[in-house]
Amino acid sequence: xxxxxxxAWLSTLKQSFGDLIANAQLSVNEVTLEVEESNLLxxxxxxxxxxxxxxxxxxxxxxxxxxxxxxxxxxxxxxSGNGFxxxxxxxxxxxxxxxGKPRFAVVYHLLSITNNKRLRIRCFVPEKTMMIPSVVSxxxxxxxxxxxxxDLFGIRFSEHxxxxxxxxDYGFSGHPFRKDFPLIGKVEIRYDATEKQCVYEPxxxxxxxxVPRVIRHDARYHHDEEDSVS
Amino acid sequence: xxxxxxxxMNFGPVHPAAHGVLRLILEMDGEVIERADPxxxxxxxxxxxxxxxxxYNQSIGYMDRLDYVSMMCNEHAYVLAIEKLxxxxxxxxxxxxxxxxSEVTRILNHLLWLGAHGLDIGAMTxxxxxxxxxxxxxxxxxxxxxxxxxxxxxRPGGVYRDLPEEMPQYQSSKWRSKESADELNKGRExxxxxxxxxxxxxxxxxxxxxxTLLTENRIWKQRTVGIGVVSPxxxxxxxxxxxxxxxxxxxxxxxxxxxxxxxxxLDFDIPIGKNGDCYDRYLVRVEEMRQSxxxxxxxxxxxxxxxxxxxxxxxxxxxPSREQMKEEMEALxxxxxxxxxxxxxxEGEVYAAVEHPKGEFxxxxxxxxxxxxxxxxxxxxxxxxxxxxxEIIRGHMLADVVAVIGTMDIVFGEIDR
Numbered sequence: 001x002x003x004x005x006x007x008a009w010l011s012t013l014k015q016s017f018g019d020l021i022a023n024a025q026l027s028v029n030e031v032t033l034e035v036e037e038s039n040l041l042x043x044x045x046x047x048x049x050x051x052x053x054x055x056x057x058x059x060x061x062x063x064x065x066x067x068x069x070x071x072x073x074x075x076x077x078x079x080s081g082n083g084f085x086x087x088x089x090x091x092x093x094x095x096x097x098x099x100g101k102p103r104f105a106v107v108y109h110l111l112s113i114t115n116n117k118r119l120r121i122r123c124f125v126p127e128k129t130m131m132i133p134s135v136v137s138x139x140x141x142x143x144x145x146x147x148x149x150x151d152l153f154g155i156r157f158s159e160h161x162x163x164x165x166x167x168x169d170y171g172f173s174g175h176p177f178r179k180d181f182p183l184i185g186k187v188e189i190r191y192d193a194t195e196k197q198c199v200y201e202p203x204x205x206x207x208x209x210x211v212p213r214v215i216r217h218d219a220r221y222h223h224d225e226e227d228s229v230s
Numbered sequence: 231x232x233x234x235x236x237x238x239m240n241f242g243p244v245h246p247a248a249h250g251v252l253r254l255i256l257e258m259d260g261e262v263i264e265r266a267d268p269x270x271x272x273x274x275x276x277x278x279x280x281x282x283x284x285x286y287n288q289s290i291g292y293m294d295r296l297d298y299v300s301m302m303c304n305e306h307a308y309v310l311a312i313e314k315l316x317x318x319x320x321x322x323x324x325x326x327x328x329x330x331x332s333e334v335t336r337i338l339n340h341l342l343w344l345g346a347h348g349l350d351i352g353a354m355t356x357x358x359x360x361x362x363x364x365x366x367x368x369x370x371x372x373x374x375x376x377x378x379x380x381x382x383x384x385r386p387g388g389v390y391r392d393l394p395e396e397m398p399q400y401q402s403s404k405w406r407s408k409e410s411a412d413e414l415n416k417g418r419e420x421x422x423x424x425x426x427x428x429x430x431x432x433x434x435x436x437x438x439x440x441x442t443l444l445t446e447n448r449i450w451k452q453r454t455v456g457i458g459v460v461s462p463x464x465x466x467x468x469x470x471x472x473x474x475x476x477x478x479x480x481x482x483x484x485x486x487x488x489x490x491x492x493x494x495x496l497d498f499d500i501p502i503g504k505n506g507d508c509y510d511r512y513l514v515r516v517e518e519m520r521q522s523x524x525x526x527x528x529x530x531x532x533x534x535x536x537x538x539x540x541x542x543x544x545x546x547x548x549x550p551s552r553e554q555m556k557e558e559m560e561a562l563x564x565x566x567x568x569x570x571x572x573x574x575x576x577e578g579e580v581y582a583a584v585e586h587p588k589g590e591f592x593x594x595x596x597x598x599x600x601x602x603x604x605x606x607x608x609x610x611x612x613x614x615x616x617x618x619x620x621e622i623i624r625g626h627m628l629a630d631v632v633a634v635i636g637t638m639d640i641v642f643g644e645i646d647r
Contacts, residue, residue, distance in 0.1 A: 027578045030579075059590065059592065060607065064596060064605050069598050069604060107594065116488065141467060141614055144614075144617035166270065167647075210284075211288075215574065
């Protein structure tokens with residue numbers, strides 16, 4: 001679809017859903033609808049059953065953790081000779097100053113085979129309950145995706161009847177894809193020959209950053225972006 | 231009377247027919263499956279989390295290791311997502327090379343699937359025949375990227391380098407006579423394109439051979455016809471894509487419906503099944519190999535006529551040539567910056583999908599403007615297929631589990647990620 005078509009479609013979507021959607025955005029020709037968790041099931045059913053929409057497939061469902069969104073290890077404007085070493089240990093900063101929305105979101109990717117269209121839905125997860133409604137009753141394929149999001153992010157889905165861990169080890173604790181979970185993990189496993197069993201121990205390696213996260217704001221980059229877009 | 235009771239069987243995680251590390255807990259009534267509970271995650275490597283801590287280009291190699299039998303198709307979705315966010319388009323020749331290798335990869339994948347599926351349900355010979363045909367394609371991979379499998383060949387902005395002008399040849403030695411070396415070198419006299427052309431001329435006959443062995447084979451039909459039937463409605467609900475969806479009679483292929491690269495300029499057909507059982511999915515995949523061969527031939531013809539660049543000229547994304555790097559200061563700086571810090575991608579989110587041999591393989595990429603992705607979600611087709619295992623297998627016999635695992639074309643690299 002061309003940009004004009006997508007924009008027209010976006011405005012019809014806004015009209016037909018009205019108050020049911022909190023926000024609708026356009027990013028690289030892709031439409032994202034932000035939905036409150038209380039409206040999620042109503043919107044999902046409408047998206048599936050409405051003849052103009054007909055999103056019969058849930059292609060993907062995933063959790064996103066926005067804790068460190070927009071933060072870099074290294075301030076580029078003021079960086080000097082000792083700049084690089086600062087990134088070796090990541091410094092936790094106050095997340096609320098930058099993001100300003102709930103920390104966790106669940107993102108749904110829908111596909112309409114009838115109308116050949118894609119749509120993205122984002123639903124922020126209330127931090128108190130960490131619970132949003134399950135869409136298994138709308139798309140059965142959501143079952144494992146929701147188990148995965150529960151496993152990796154700790155997001156709970158109400159009315160999901162089989163919310164077990166999926167990808168991590170039996171007896172694993174914590175939610176590894178949260179941004180504050182260390183990349184190297186917390187425990188390591190080895191076989192102990194004397195005890196004749198596998199034992200878990202705290203990790204012995206140290207976390208490190210090889211390449212610092214940087215967000216460039218200098219004019220050179222902005223100039224190039226304009227060039228490459230045109 | 232004997233006391234008949236249900237029991238639970240543990241299938242895998244180390245079982246030759248489990249195609250990797252699948253652990254299935256089967257609740258059985260005699261030999262009939264009442265419930266199947268797949269336990270996955272034994273190959274979980276947290277690729278998505280690893281990608282969050284690396285510059286964009288350094289994660290391309292991880293993509294190869296997702297579905298490790300269709301390497302370049304995984305890379306393809308990832309570089310398409312980056313390109314979409316950056317707003318760059320690779321040169322035409324690079325697009326043709328990508329399509330060429332996507333189709334080579336499709337044949338590689340389907341050959342391994344056919345061989346392993348055949349082996350699982352009793353057709354030993356298939357495995358050997360299929361691996362014979364995989365070998366030249368692996369050689370093509372090696373010629374173009376230096377690696378037989380984990381190529382890291384597709385890069386944002388194009389492909390790593392142009393196709394080689396000559397193919398490596400077998401040498402005669404103490405262990406290999408000159409005659410057998412010459413026999414092996416048939417088709418290797420010219421460039422890589424000549425080599426693939428030679429392959430594409432003999433390949434359809436080889437597919438005929440496979441079909442002679444299987445399509446009308448009584449045992450093959452007994453093991454696959456009517457097994458694992460999925461209706462189109464259920465296939466939609468369960469998120470099936472690729473041959474699993476087309477086997478149920480839905481004409482949906484991203485190469486036709488949402489064409490990317492140059493697929494809209496190429497002539498090929500989309501085979502679909504009728505009954506949605508294992509046999510139809512077998513027929514669909516075999517026909518896909520023939521269609522891929524057709525696409526490969528069209529790509530070779532175009533590539534022979536149209537030389538040109540295979541990478542964008544933007545040094546913020548693509549490295550300058552080695553010669554330039556040694557001569558020019560600017561190029562040296564670009565080279566250094568690109569390989570240490572990488573490039574920053576504008577803030578935004580994007581979903582890019584390709585028609586992977588197994589189905590729709592998608593990458594959901596969230597960028598906050600940094601040189602590393604903020605979140606990468608890999609949408610693996612096999613994940614949705616395996617999730618439907620319980621529904622498909624209920625009421626079938628134990629031996630059908632193997633046929634259904636085979637027909638889903640399961641590879642654990644992509645399911646566990």
